[in-house]
Amino acid sequence: xxxxxxxxxxxxxxxxxxxxxxxxxxxxxxxxxxxxxxxxxxxxxxxxxxxxxxxxxxxxxxxxxxxxxxxxxxxxxxxxxxxxxxxxxxx
Numbered sequence: 035x036x037x038x039x040x041x042x043x044x045x046x047x048x049x050x051x052x053x054x055x056x057x058x059x060x061x062x063x064x065x066x067x068x069x070x071x072x073x074x075x076x077x078x079x080x081x082x083x084x085x086x087x088x089x090x091x092x093x094x095x096x097x098x099x100x101x102x103x104x105x106x107x108x109x110x111x112x113x114x115x116x117x118x119x120x121x122x123x124x125x
Contacts, residue, residue, distance in 0.1 A: 048056065081091050100108060119125045 081094065084094055085091050103111075116125060
């Protein structure tokens with residue numbers, strides 16, 4: 035059982051300024067969550083459109099992921115992958 039005296043959950047614990055700041059942060063985060071959902075919906079629509087045009091969505095996602103990477107890092111990973119596949123007789 036917890037000791038109720040050790041934690042006071044009343045709003046009086048925070049100053050009015052801190053309460054206002056907390057409310058502002060929460061409201062901003064809620065707006066960003068809404069924006070994020072809208073963007074995810076838009077992306078889903080674009081992927082559906084691309085799929086309808088005959089593009090492979092899995093490959094499109096991979097292209098997006100690759101384009102985010104630093105070119106030198108991507109080339110290093112590709113070289114290591116080629117080395118591993120070659121060692122396994124896959125290339």
